[in-house]
Amino acid sequence: MSDTDTHETETRSLRTPIVAVLGHVDHGKTSLLDKIRGSTVIEGEAGAITQHIGATAVPLDVVSKVAGKLVNPDDFDLPGLLFIDTPGHHSFTTLRSRGGALADIAILVVDVNDGFQPQTVEAINILKQSQTPFIVAANKIDTTPGWNPEMDAPVQQTYEAQSDRARSTLDSSLYELIGELSDAGFSADLYWRVQNFQNNIGVVPVSAETGEGVPDVLTVLMGLAQRYMREDMEIDVAGPGAGTVLEVKEEKGFGTTLDVVLYDGTVRADETIVVGGMNEPIVTDVRALLKPRPLAEIRTEDRFEKVDSIAAAAGVKIAAPNLDEAMAGAPVRVVRDREIEDVIEEVQAELAEVEVSTQEEGIVVKADTLGSLEAIVSTLEEEEIPVMRAEVGDVAPRDIRFATTADEPKHRTILAFNVDVLADAADEAEQRDIRLFDSDVIYQLIEEYEEYVDEMERAQQQTVLDNITRPARFRILEDHVFRQNDPAVVGVEIMSGTVRNNSFVAKFEANEPKRVGTLKGIQEQGDDVDEARAGSRVSVAIDGPTVGR
Template identity: 35%
Template sequence: MNYKKFRKIKDDDAEKKQFNKKIAEKASRKVLTKKQKAKLSQKNANQNNNAELQQANEAVSQANFLRSPICCILGHVDTGKTKLLDKMRGTNIQQGECGGITQQIGATYFPAETLKDQCSKVDSKFEVKIPGLIIIDTPGHESFTNLRRRGSSLCDIAILVVDITKGIEQQTIEALELLINKKCPFIVALNKIDRCFGWKSQEFEPFVRAIKNQKKNTVDDFRSKAQHCMIELCKKAMLTFTLFTENTNSKKQINLVPTSAVTGQGIPDLLYLMVKLTQGYMSNRITLEMETVTATILDVKNTVGLGSTIDVLLIGGVLRKGDTFVAAGLKGPIVSNVKALLTPPPLRESRVNGEYIHHDEVRAAMGVKIAGLNLQDAIAGSSLYVSDNPEKIEQYKKILQSDVDSIVQSIEKSSHGVYVVASSLGSLEALLDFLKNSSIPVNNVSIGTVHKLDVVKASTMIERGYKEYAVILAFDVKIDPEALQEAANLGVTIFKEDIIYHLFDKYTMHIENYRAQLKEENRKHFVTPVIMKMLPGLVFNYKNPMIFGVEVQEGELIPGTPIYCPSKKLPLGTLDSIEHERKTVLSATRGMQVAVKFSESSLEIKKDIQDDEVLVSYLTRQSIEVGKTYFTDEVKKHLKLFLKLKSILNIT
């Protein structure tokens, strides 16, 4: 404002009033503009907040529609599967209360907060969208037993544990085949990196940071071992494997994550990759379905105070106390009601035996124990269906029965073979496949505990003349005491193991010992083939005992062999001993000239036989059959000679 002008007109009332009016109007316009700006600013802020809120709601909504992915751990014995899972549990074990890692029925649950904590060590900006991660505690084939009719797998992703110091082993190959056949995505954990020469350890350190802290010779040792494993994996699986730090395409290349179950190094990377792959590429598969209950029976147990219970992995839907459900059973489908829904206490309290938390309902995904009636014959590995509709229940019964029938019908039963008992449909399938590939015949199968009736059925092999097959192969099951007593009474052998290969090794040793015993028992009936010619003029004693010189022309001459003279059609008796260069020997082969002795022969040289006769082993039909049954290697070795002697001796 012009102050001088104001002073000039200040005494003029009319002009003063007009001037003041203009000032007021101008001030009024300025105030109005500020209000408008404030209002507009507030409006913009609200719009921004609404946009952020909408984005947050969308993120929450997306997370709410995703369930926790299910992971299982596979690998050869002693690669560190259990230790690795134990170490993973230890990432946040102090938060065993609500919100922390919890031990579920048959599984371990890693909540989103734990995953965020570990993933942030690898990528601080990484966003965890899944509500958590479930890792099944029982590694192996039981993890691949859900909905066989549709060929799908219970697991969304798997960890294949490989001992970096040993490389690929037998069970690694089987696990690879299983994962490929089931089309299950997997990550390879190259475990035991702490055993690399001079390795420096720090608890739960990401691999990238860990490798930077190593000396050059340690890095070289690690890379050499990792490269060896990588090449072996590529050869066996015909897939491309690469270190996760060098992988530019996880859809085409399998990630190798170096880990240590001792120090926890690499575990953040392992969890990070599992979260990244499942929420990034498998959102359709892990979308939560709440309307329909989807569940798989992991185990059947007898729980103190509750009776028979089933451990179930709930993948979709809500399971409530009082629900009617249908499960596959040994004697047909089981229809029962949920009497109790149980979970163990938080991990930090899980050492307390017999304690369970009761629930009115549980939501997917979760491991839970169900108490109900008539569950003792439920089959682990089968699906569980929930409905209160009688028509639906009948439909589910047919589906479950067809599942069981399809497996039973697919078993190639032999008239003679072992009796197989497994803990679940999945483990039964795995064991049967292994036995088939190992050329071990199977006569009958069962699922669950080994009972007295199983022993009686297995004993029929003895009655049929196949004593070597009077064996029960019990895979990951319990044995009833009455069954053990009955087995001792009937002469049935029971082998119980939790690992297929250990079961196979025991049975193989049993067969080898049994055949070795039979071989010794029948050795007196087996005749080793030989053709020899008496050496003229080398008769040391003409009779009782006959001692003379011979040259072995074909086969092998051993003491105890019955000898025959074809030209005279006379048996000489059983060979007592052999001397070579005045020393007793246990055998003589082609070209050797030796002295032989027959103590109990009734023949006399020059009277009954000449001193230049051709002599042969005295084979019979019985000795040939014994050879074919128990001495196959010897028969194959001298097959042409056996055929020649059969002709000489007129054996048909």
């Protein structure tokens, strides 16, 4: 065994699994996260739970205290759970690592009364695409009519204590939800009935309000991670750090900083790092590594404390020069004892993995992060909507100018996801007749665009129909020749079709049409009109023939 091998073996350790929380708006993602944080802060001694940048670490001993009899700490060697603080699939798509989702496991929060909503479906699709294992938190069980809450109790305990009526009402809501999961292609059941979590989704009834079921959520997450992901959690803790940018932020006293989730190795102050940038990878030196101050010290003016180094898995703020072009969702790599060029190549290769294929003709897409850009473009592909340009960043005048180069009017459009439209860009869009759609919900953005295209196509069809001249038949009424020629003015009855001004008039002789003139005017009850339909009696002026000979 070489020295390197020995070194690697000695520094390998198990990192904390990274957990993301997804779900439809108002279904209780943030409340559930707050409850997990709150109950763990109360249950554990002060400081047992550590606040990271953009994440909360819940150590195993705290999980075990909250879960009570449900968890025996001796059954686990993973250090705990690291929850990403910004809930929602928007942040989930941001967090990519080496071509997959950075989160090791996810909680899909569904309101047990509402069931699947559009963003639930969107979240499920994102979980499918990234092949991320997940559990379902069936939230708001405390709103079941007749429910008698037991604060912070495991769900089976509180369920058994309810009346038959409350249990029956909850059961029907839960089985409806399990049916919806089945329709989405997932075999699911209440978690205590699931034998094999690799083939089935565990549903955990929970209340973010009362804390009922929260012990179960932590238990199931811990159990799944320990049983199915332990090998993936093995990292070389002393190796060069690898992470993903969660957010690029201006911070007073530090300039542009990166909020990073570190999932491998260690990063130290003063080390050289390579970060994915808008145009090319950025090579820079870490000026400061920052962590939030413990809650007890939050009153101090400095919100952050400096640390010398930090190991995965962790959330950390990195202050360094030249970060203005850094992108959310981009990789961060510590160079350490490697060639800078090799690390730059590694970052470029990972950026190239973001599958955003563009075409010669199509719409322009702008998004806040690489991950969301990838998610939108992949959804547009499914809807067969071509994309000509897809970039991270706010909508700027150059995007408007680019959109004007599209050949088809319906493609002279920009979809903006979770980004700002700069004022001068908005003005230019109006001048150049470029349509802007902006939203922070992918399905809404695409739905609005599709409605716009449908409307545009309907209007185009109507224009075409309006301009098509269909043959119309009319007969001259007896004793209704008001003028014989220059032009002839006669009373007619329209037999079929629609007679329009400036149409050619033909007379049928032996079934052969013979052109005799042009319709130059139509009057109905003394008023000039542009057209007359079948069944109408009108007077018409015909240029060309002499009537009555």
